Amino acid sequence: MRVYTIGHVSKMFNISISALRYYDKEGLFPNITRDPSGIRKFDSSDIDSLRVIEYLKKAGMQLKDIKVFLDWCNQGNATLVKRRDMFLDKKKSVEADILAMMKVLDLITYKCWYYTEAVKDNSEERVKSIEPEDMPEDIKKSFENSHGDMICG
Secondary structure, eight states, X not given: OOOEXXXXXXXXXXXXXXXXXXXXXXXXXTTOEEOTTOOEEEOXXXXXXXXXXXXXXXXXXXXXXXXXXXXXXXXXXXGHHHHXXXXXXXXXXXXXXXXXXXHHHHHHHHHHHHHHHHHHHTSSHHHHTOOGGGSOHHHHHHHHHHHTXXXXX
């Protein structure tokens, strides 16, 4: 079994050593081992846990909630339903976030097109008057997705 030092893990995940120590202090690595001099040794199980921790953080979960999940994992099969339900809820949340960010991306795509056209003309006059049906199809879709459900005043 391969064993990693905290420095190696820090580089693998681009996480500071102090953050890894904090995670350990908070109990996120309950099975981590130490050598006789106290140096943490991460095994493949710890690496897998860290990967999940980092993705759950990116999905907006707080460390305290991630700790609960990891505790459920350590409790075994009795918590399978809780773990599945947690991931189903998180999936819905991430999907909603992705849809919201797609609207942001579509607005940026539209604005890139808008300002490219304005720069060509050295004026916004013409591009301001373009109706969605007269826009290129991909830009029209971006415009409609980014403007469709909001009333701007």
